[in-house]
Amino acid sequence: MTTTTPSELNEEDLVHFNLGASDPWDDENDDYPEVIFHKVPSADIVYETTPQIPKFVGKYLLGDALGEGSYARVKEALDTETVRRAAVKIMKKKKLKKIPSGEENMKREISLLQKLSKNPHPNIIELYDVHYKVEKEKTYLFMTFCCCSLQDMLDDSEEKKFPLWQAHKYIYQTFQGLHYLHSRHIIHKDIKPANLLLDPSHTVKICDFGVAEELDPFSQADTIKGSQGAPMFIAPEIAVGKDVFSGQKLDVWSAGVSLYNFVTGNYPFNADNVFKLYRKIGEGKYIIPDYLPESLKNLLEGMLQYEFENRLSSHDCLNHPWITRKQNRSYDEVQIPNNIAEESTLIQYLDQLHLEEGDISLPGHPTAPPTSSLQTSSDDILSSDQRLVGDMLEVSDSRSSRSGSFVNSMKGCKQQ
Structure with missing residues (x-):
């Protein structure tokens, strides 16, 4: 005015x-x-934007957000020692408390991923590092960098489905990861397209082990009690309220629903609300479209057997004729819905860190803290990890020297 x-x-x-x-x-x-x-x-009118200050958690440079859920945010990150691209899942304690079993699920996910990451499988998300920030009550999980989920790709496609050759590629890799989990006596319990991620090389990575269960390795049975999976992917034994059932066959059913969704764009069971959906799943009646090949129909029927005793195992799926036969590739490929595979959000922060000495005084660009203060902050975070999360997290000791050329060139950075 x-x-x-x-x-x-x-x-x-x-x-x-x-x-x-x-x-x-x-x-x-x-x-x-x-x-x-x-x-x-x-x-x-001149528009000016103040450059964001590069933020670090330990040795990791944080980029922009890749996605956000009800209790976690995922950002791009860079390991400044190995120059390895990563994704960081950031979880706030106060948000986890609002979710039933939220903190327990986080601890379970960390524990299982740490065990699996000792011998990484190409189709399982790998956990690189864990940090905990006391002041902000945040847990940082640094994992394999992925571009998107298969659910994102389906949502972005016109027909909401994959061509058969592409569905074959993704479900084959899912079976490989699932069979490996089952061989390690781990039941995922929440297989669905949203939990199947793609890395920049289009390799499927099974993620989100928050509701997974590790069985007794010396037991001959794989029986479990209950499941917290998404309603659209639950098996009939859960819908009708059975007390115990096969954990491996539960995962196969969810993978079968996912495959059905890949090749048809629909679900075998659908309803207006959860109660009607459970009733339909409990009845076990569904239709496989006639336009699908007979061998694929046979695979879906085997994965979606009503009685779990008659259902295919993950090993059976890997050896099914439709899986073992090479599919002819067509040109109707569903693409990754963004350019994140080629365009990193970290570039802008790396540019700021590597400004020439004469450019440090630019408006909005603070003076760099001394390297020694960065070393102390990193060690403080790591000691907080080990003190608060303890043996369960088994946080790796990454307090190696930060005196490399990359760290010496850091300017205007701060610890997250």
Whole structure:
């Protein structure tokens, strides 16, 4: 608002409206003071953005957010020692407390991923490092960098499904990861397209082990009790309320629903609400479209057997004729829905870190802290990890020297 009187300005340069009027463009109401704004040509407006300060958690440089859920945010990250691209899953303690078994699920996921990451499988997400920030009550899980989920790709495609050759590729890799988990006596319990990620090389990575269960390695049975999977992917034994059932066959059913979704764009069971959905799944009646090949129909029927005793195992699926036979590739490939595989969000932060000495005084670019303070902050975070999370997390000791050329060149950075 200006103190210049209207008589001193050209009328065409002013915009008038009465403050508090029901219509801001209605000037018939004189009970409210008139507010006057100057018109400014758009060509004269200069937009300036203050560069964001690069943030570090230990040796990791954080990039922009890749996605966000109800209790976690995923950002791009860079290991400054190995120059390895990563993804960091950031979870706040106060948000986890609002979710039933939220903290327990987080601890279970960390424990299982640490065991699996000792001998990484190409189709299982790998956990690189774990950090805990005491002041902000945040847990940081640094994992394999992935571009998107298969659910993202399905949602972004016109027909909401994959061509058969692409569905074959993704489900084959899913079976490989699933069979490996089962051989390690681990039941995932939440297989679905949203939990099947793609890395930049289009390799499937099974993720999200928050509700997974590790069985007794010396037991001959794989029986489990209950499941917290998504309703659309639950098996009939859960829908009808059975007390115990096969964990491996539960995962195969969910993978079967996922495959059905890959090749048809629909689900074998669908309803307006969860109660109707459970009733339909409990009845076990579904239709496989006629346009699918007979061998694929046979695989789906084997994976979606109503009685889990008759259902295929993950090993059976890997050796099924439709899986073992090479599929002819077509040109109707569903693409990754963004350019994150080639375009990193870290570039802008790396540019700031490697500014020349003469550019440090640019507006909005703070002076770099000494390297010694960075070393101390990193060690503080790591000691917090080990003190608070303890033996269960088995946080690796990454307090190696930060005196490399990369760290010496860091300017204007701060610890997250």
